[in-house]
Amino acid sequence: MNLTSILFYSFEALAALSSIALIFVRNVFHGALLLITGLLALAGIYVLAFAEFVAVTQILVYAGGILVVIIFGIMLTTKLSGKPLLIEHAYRFSGTLAGIGFFALLIFSIVNASFKNLPPPPTRLTEIRTIGVGLMTDFALPFEVAGILLLVALIGAAIIASSTKSNKT
């Protein structure tokens, strides 16, 4: 068991534990922090899975963008009384049943699937140059559409969030 394996399985354990803890947590702020912990552990797994560009994108987007947005959302939807925002759980039985059932289905499929005919394991990272050339050639259309989607989401979010109560009445 070398250092890479130890890192890989610690990242896996961290991601799994933080996602399972997200089920039980009742404070929304703690939930956001647990989610970010899990997503950063996933970024570590991506590095070990030879996808470093996706890993860096994951860190930049989630730790830099979505965490800030979620924490702003939490702050703007609490009454700022100094108390932490505790939430209730509903549909406990059916939710647990659906989760366990779906998990059992997935595990059943994975265990029964045959992964014997897979190609030999790779030993090198995907070069970032390959991804850049791919974005400009094979994936030029999705790249442009993604840019338009980001612009639309930016304008839409700004307009939805900025219309205050004063122009409703």
Next chain:
Amino acid sequence: MFPIEHFLYLGAILFSAGLVVIITKKNMIMVLLGVELMLNASNLNLVAFNQLYPENINGQMFALFVIIVAVCEAAVGLAIVIQVYSLHHTSVPGEVDELSD
């Protein structure tokens, strides 16, 4: 290089946890967190299978576009949550029931 099953087990755990979070939490922001968790479970599977074929990058590209869509979903979703909170003074999805009988 690690066995592909270990990636898939972690993906199954993340997806099921996201499903339970979406169903059981009575808070819109927690529901959004569950959606993010499920999207990341799919991303993990895309990256895990892409590493077996280093000569093409389709899986990584798909993962990148999934991340882009997740960002848009989070931004617009939280804007809607803030607006609903300012109109209804609640962030519990079940209490926004103007259109129900």
